[in-house]
Amino acid sequence: xxxxxxxxxxxxxxKKGDLVDVVSPASSITKNELAKIKLFLEENGLRARFxxxxxxxxxxxxxxxxxxxxxxxxxxxxxxALTNKESQAIWCVRGGYGSADLIAxxxxxxxxxxxxxxxxxxxxxxxxxxxxxxWNWKIIYGPMLNQLAFDKVTAxxxxxxxxxxxxxxxxxKYRLEVKNSAKKxxxxxxGGCLSVIASQFATSNQLDFENKILFLEDIDExxxxxxxxxxxxxxxxxxxxxxxxxxxxxNYCFGMTIKKKQNVAxxxxxxxxxxxxxxxDIAVFEEKTKCLGHAKNMMPLVIGxxxxxxxxxxxxxx
Numbered sequence: 001x002x003x004x005x006x007x008x009x010x011x012x013x014x015k016k017g018d019l020v021d022v023v024s025p026a027s028s029i030t031k032n033e034l035a036k037i038k039l040f041l042e043e044n045g046l047r048a049r050f051x052x053x054x055x056x057x058x059x060x061x062x063x064x065x066x067x068x069x070x071x072x073x074x075x076x077x078x079x080x081a082l083t084n085k086e087s088q089a090i091w092c093v094r095g096g097y098g099s100a101d102l103i104a105x106x107x108x109x110x111x112x113x114x115x116x117x118x119x120x121x122x123x124x125x126x127x128x129x130x131x132x133x134x135w136n137w138k139i140i141y142g143p144m145l146n147q148l149a150f151d152k153v154t155a156x157x158x159x160x161x162x163x164x165x166x167x168x169x170x171x172x173k174y175r176l177e178v179k180n181s182a183k184k185x186x187x188x189x190x191g192g193c194l195s196v197i198a199s200q201f202a203t204s205n206q207l208d209f210e211n212k213i214l215f216l217e218d219i220d221e222x223x224x225x226x227x228x229x230x231x232x233x234x235x236x237x238x239x240x241x242x243x244x245x246x247x248x249x250x251n252y253c254f255g256m257t258i259k260k261k262q263n264v265a266x267x268x269x270x271x272x273x274x275x276x277x278x279x280x281d282i283a284v285f286e287e288k289t290k291c292l293g294h295a296k297n298m299m300p301l302v303i304g305x306x307x308x309x310x311x312x313x314x315x316x317x318x
Contacts, residue, residue: 006305006318010114010138013167016045018088021081022145023051026123027096028068030058033146037093040149044162049087051080067098074098075105078127082112089165094146095122100196103130103205111135117165120144122219122294125192126200129207132190132304140165141192141215141292142300154297164300172300172316174292176248176309179284180272185246185309189316191215192303193293194252198229201236210242213307213314217250217293223263226252230271238278246283246309247271250292250301285309 020041022034029037034050034057041048050057056069056077067074081090103126112135119140120128131137142161147153163169190209191197194216197207218226237243249268253261272284291299307316 006138006302006316010117011318012088012115012117014046014088014117014165017047019047019049019086020089020091021051021084021087022048022093023078023081023090024056024093025074025078025102025120025127026067026092026099027065027094028056028058028062029093029146030061033061033093033149036149037145040145046089052077065096067096067101071098071101071105075102078102079105079109085115087116089117089119091117092120092124092144094144095120095124095193097123099123100126100199100205102127103203106130106134107204114138119161119165122193123196125196126205128192128303129190129197129200129205133205133208136304138302138304140300141303143298147298152296157291157296157298160299170318172302172314172318174299174301174314175288176285176312176314177288178312179249179268179286180276181281181283182312183283185213185283187211187213187245187306189213189215189248189301189303189305189307191248192217194218194226194229195221198232201232208242209244211245213246213248213309214244215248215250215292215301215303218252219254219294221252222260223265223267226264227267227270230267231274234271234274234278234280237280243280243282246285248292248309248314249284249286251287251290251295252293253290254294254296283309285314287314 038048114137121141128139143153190212191214252264291297
């Protein structure tokens with residue numbers, strides 16, 4: 001894998017003064033949150049723009065995570081961010097719930113070539129699947145603006161994402177623990193939030209993971225539910241005779257009790273056993289420091305870009 005393979009068409013290093021389109025395709029944003037996000041971006045040398053802010057801002061935070069605005073309006077905001085030529089990046093405010101509502105509207109839209117960075121994770125996974133599979137976009141699976149502006153991630157996490165988008169860091173490297181067998185693997189990284197991906201099965205937005213490095217992570221899911229999702233993935237592999245080249249597990253245990261962590265560990269163990277029982281030869285890896293996915297120390301990973309897994313490390317170079 002050469003650096004140019006991952007830089008082709010999409011890679012853009014941000015510079016001071018660049019414009020960022022702030023979008024809320026899932027759960028909504030309050031006026032206070034937007035003010036803090038604008039301040040965060042400005043303090044780091046970037047300009048913030050929130051299209052349709054007069055229509056898509058809450059006066060105060062709600063007690064639930066359902067999106068408060070029509071999909072049509074959230075799509076209008078996202079479409080503006082995807083198509084305008086002024087901004088250099090699209091950065092999601094948060095995940096939560098609701099981004100899947102926009103898939104049908106995206107499917108009616110003419111393909112848009114990627115000319116800017118796109119940053120988002122969690123519920124944004126549904127959009128990431130579409131953008132990566134249908135339009136060949138690369139998605140930076142990293143901290144979102146609400147986390148950064150309100151110090152919900154560590155200083156190291158902030159530095160990592162900023163260094164990456166400003167081009168100060170051109171290699172992402174993570175230590176892995178091998179769960180079954182070890183071998184050198186090279187391929188495109190796909191995936192994201194486990195429960196969101198599972199919700200897209202049997203739809204037009206189903207994830208294609210054949211011969212790819214399948215990345216999976218999640219939050220607030222019990223060991224039993226994770227085991228159920230893993231079982232669903234294996235059944236889909238067997239039914240379609242379509243298999244990833246490797247499975248990369250991120251963090252599942254953010255904020256969990258010791259007992260719940262033990263159940264998650266059991267679900268991961270059962271995944272390897274289930275693959276072996278069905279004679280599916282796929283290497284399973286777990287990132288050691290729990291920094292991929294929902295985590296206080298979250299680090300970026302690029303979905304749709306190539307990676308190498310070798311000597312118990314995953315590497316993406318740009």
